[in-house]
Amino acid sequence: MPTVKVRLRNPNREVEIAGPRRVSAILRELDINPESVLVICGDELLTRDEEVAADSEIEIRPVISGGAP
Numbered sequence: 001m002p003t004v005k006v007r008l009r010n011p012n013r014e015v016e017i018a019g020p021r022r023v024s025a026i027l028r029e030l031d032i033n034p035e036s037v038l039v040i041c042g043d044e045l046l047t048r049d050e051e052v053a054a055d056s057e058i059e060i061r062p063v064i065s066g067g068a069p
Contacts, residue, residue: 002054006030009061019054026052027060037062 004019006026017029023046027034039046040059052058 004052004054005057007057007059009059019056020051022049022051024048032060
């Protein structure tokens with residue numbers, strides 16, 4: 001069965017889910033708030049509506065805000 005490899009940060013871990021899937025479906029399955037993360041495939045930032053092909057690798061990173069006072 002084709003899968004999508006998902007690399008998560010904080011804490012670092014890897015999971016595989018059945019693919020192809022839309023980014024929104026992946027986040028829902030992993031119980032991740034889409035407003036709190038960036039989803040990256042290679043050098044490309046993905047939107048929630050984009051489909052991730054089977055046998056792809058994506059990375060999900062938390063959004064970190066901050067700056068100088």
